[in-house]
Amino acid sequence: MINGVKGTQDLYFPEIKAWHRIEAAARELFALYGYSEIRTPVMEHTELFVRSVGDETDIVSKEMYTFQDKKGRSLTLRPEYTAGVMRSVVENRLHDSARHSRLYYIGPQFRYERPQKGRYRQFHQIGIEALGDASPGCDFECITIGRELMRRLGIAQVEVRINSVGCPRCRPAYTEKLREALAGRSGELCQDCRRRLETNPLRVLDCKVPSCQPVLTEAPKISECLCDECAAHFEEVKNLLSEFEVPFVPWPRLVRGLDYYKKTVFEMISPLLGAQDALLGGGRYDGLLGQLGGPALPSFGWALGLERLALITPAGEEKREPEVYIAWMGGELYKPALRIASKLREKGVPVIIDGEERSVKNSMKRADRLNVKFAVIVGEDEIKAERLTVKNLESGEQFAFGVEEAASFFMSNS
């Protein structure tokens, strides 16, 4: 037997229904905010991710599915979606049209990580990108959309954590200060933290090793070191969230694993997930577009993990499918049954009919197992009388209808 690739999964009924529900809710909500969909290729030139995500990040340095095509070009299966969208924006000059300033996407992404609960090698994200708006209001609106989506899906237990990681003007000063503060106490930090202190100091703040906590709690907070512009921006985002009653928790040690973030970053976490509890995350990435050769337009965006969201999206109650099962008996009645099936479908009634011959009893059993709402019996008596026997499998009630009559009955009872 050939197995599926490690870290990938097959998705089908009934789990697929939660996915459809999430996707439908997202599309509907995004439309209400003027967003339109963008689909970009699953593979891109490796260079795109190196330049945007950052070559020091874990994603780029050890998690990418990179390969050479037949002409020796280095290609990569996208490990995240924003880079591809930004590439497309620059390449197609989407920034020239106001219609393209609010974009959303849904699709698979690939990272070579050790799979665990809520984390796969092929995983799916839904995300939005707002282009060209540097205002705190933009940050606020994007966060609101995420929160609203959770609300619409009936997910009660979410916490919005928010922070500012500063900008190229104020961050270097902060990192320096952080490095100084921790340098004297590096003996109390774990191996990873000591390494990160050199490579990516901000990430030290994110460490979860218990022994590091006392040191980190006392470390200088970035919110106290922001430049005037970043500080004012962050304040206004928080004001708007408070004003419009979006609950949030300032999280001074929240940082992100992608280099392109500036100013506002945020996450929505759910205690219902396992260790991988980040449900949705994102932030501001002014400068990314310019870095990829486009105009210096500011942007804000976030992405949510579909696998994780599906894990905690409440399932609707299980009820019978509004379909009809056609039970026919006697080989000569198969073709008449097929004609009835196609007439019903033309009227919009979903119909299941099997090619295999069964007894009435087994047909009824089959209809029950299929969990359909109605069975239609097509036997000699029915053909002679030109009436279909229609049985409601929930109530047990039985009716005799002509085909047209049956069709309208099903349509009004499904």
Added chain:
RNA sequence: GUGAGUAUAGCUCAGCUGGUAGAGCUCCGGACUGUGGAUCCGGCCGUCGCGGGUUCGAUCCCCGUUACUCACCCCA
């Protein structure tokens, strides 16, 4: 990349200090030859993850390997 746990029928799992497998559910059929779900009866399905070792003999013990799960790491 690191650590721990698990691997026996389609599914969930039992299998005593080593003597080459069993239950429940599902599925199929019958009791009920034109009526499902309940009940009863019967039936199908296993290289006991894979490779090696120890042993007269291994599902059980040992080594390796692969997959899955959870956690670290990282992230959605």
